[in-house]
Amino acid sequence: xxxxxxxxxxxxxxxxxxxxxxxxxxxxxxxxxxxxxxxxxxxxxxxxxxxxxxxxxxxxxxxxxxxxxxxxxxxxxxxxxxxxxxxxxxxxxxxxxxxxxxxxxxxxxxxxxxxxxxxxxxxxxxxxxxxxxxxxxxxxxxxxxxxxxxxxxxxxxxxxxxxxxxxxxxxxxxxxxxxxxxxxx
Numbered sequence: 001x002x003x004x005x006x007x008x009x010x011x012x013x014x015x016x017x018x019x020x021x022x023x024x025x026x027x028x029x030x031x032x033x034x035x036x037x038x039x040x041x042x043x044x045x046x047x048x049x050x051x052x053x054x055x056x057x058x059x060x061x062x063x064x065x066x067x068x069x070x071x072x073x074x075x076x077x078x079x080x081x082x083x084x085x086x087x088x089x090x091x092x093x094x095x096x097x098x099x100x101x102x103x104x105x106x107x108x109x110x111x112x113x114x115x116x117x118x119x120x121x122x123x124x125x126x127x128x129x130x131x132x133x134x135x136x137x138x139x140x141x142x143x144x145x146x147x148x149x150x151x152x153x154x155x156x157x158x159x160x161x162x163x164x165x166x167x168x169x170x171x172x173x174x175x176x177x178x179x180x181x182x183x184x185x
Contacts, residue, residue: 001025001028001029001039001040001041001042001078001080001083001114001115002042002093002113002114002115002116002121002122002125003042003043003044003115003116003117003121004021004022004025004041004074004075004078004114004115004116005043005044005065005071005072005073005074005075006070006071006072006073006074006075007064007065007069007070007071007072008116008117009075010071011146013145013146013147014116014117014144014145014146017144018075020141020144021114021115021116021142021143021144022075022077022078024114024139024141024142024169025078025114025115025139025142026077026078026079027169027173028112028114028139028142028169028172028173028176029078029079029080029083030079031172031173031176031177032112032176033082034176034177035176035177037108037176038083038084038102038106038108039080039082039083039084040083040084040085040086040093040099040102041074041078041080041083041084041085041086042086042087042088042093042099042115042125043065043072043074043085043086043087043088044065044072044087044088044089044121045065045066045067045072045087045088045089046063046064046065046066046067046089047066047067048063048066048067050063052089054089054090084102086098086099086102090124091120091121091123091124091125092121092124092125092127092128093121093124093125093128094125094128094129094132095124095128100132103132103134108134109134109135110134110135110136110137111129111134111135111136111137112136112137112138112139112172112176113125113126113129113136113137113138113139113143114139114142114143115142115143116143116144116145117144117145117146117151118138118143118144118145118151118154118155119145119147119150119151119153119154122138122143122154123154123157123158126138126158126162126164127158127162130162130164135163135164135165136158136162136164136165137164137165137166137167137172137175138155138158138159138164138165138166138167139167139168139169139172140155140166140167140168140169141168141169142169143155
C-alpha cells in the first residue's frame with residue numbers, strides 16, 4: 001500500500017477518492033492478513049533540512065510530508081495492524097529502501113499494489129518490481145490519481161509493456177483466498 005497519507009488527500013482531486021480507496025485497501029489488507037501474506041505500508045517522508053528533497057522540491061524550494069507532521073501520517077481509517085512500515089524518499093518504494101530485502105525475507109513472489117498516485121509512485125514502484133522480476137497486480141479500485149487521463153495511460157502502459165495485471169479488489173481477494181502467492185504492498 002503506497003502513500004495513503006494525510007498530505008496526499010489534502011487536494012480535492014484525491015480527496016474525492018478517499019472513501020473508496022480506504023474501503024478497497026482495507027478489504028485487500030484483510031484478505032492478505034487471512035492468507036498470511038505480509039502487508040507493507042509505504043510512506044513518503046522528508047526532512048525539513050532539505051537533505052531528502054527531490055530535485056523538483058529543491059527547484060521549487062518547497063517541501064512536504066515532513067517527519068512528525070500530520071501530512072506524513074497514514075490515513076487513520078486504514079486497518080494496518082500487524083503491517084510492516086516502510087519509509088521512502090522518492091517515487092519508487094524500491095529506491096534506497098529495504099523493500100527488496102523484506103520481500104526476499106518473506107519469500108514474496110509477486111506484489112499487489114494499491115494507493116496513490118497511479119502515474120507517479122505506483123508506476124515507479126511497479127516498474128522497479130518488474131526490474132526485480134516480481135510480477136505485479138494493480139488493484140484498480142484501490143488506486144487513484146489527481147489526473148484520471150494520465151492514470152489510464154500509465155496503467156495501460158504498465159499492463160502492455162510490463163505485463164502487469166490490472167484486477168479489481170474482488171478478483172485479487174479471490175486469488176489471495178485461493179493461495180496465489182501475492183503480497184499486499
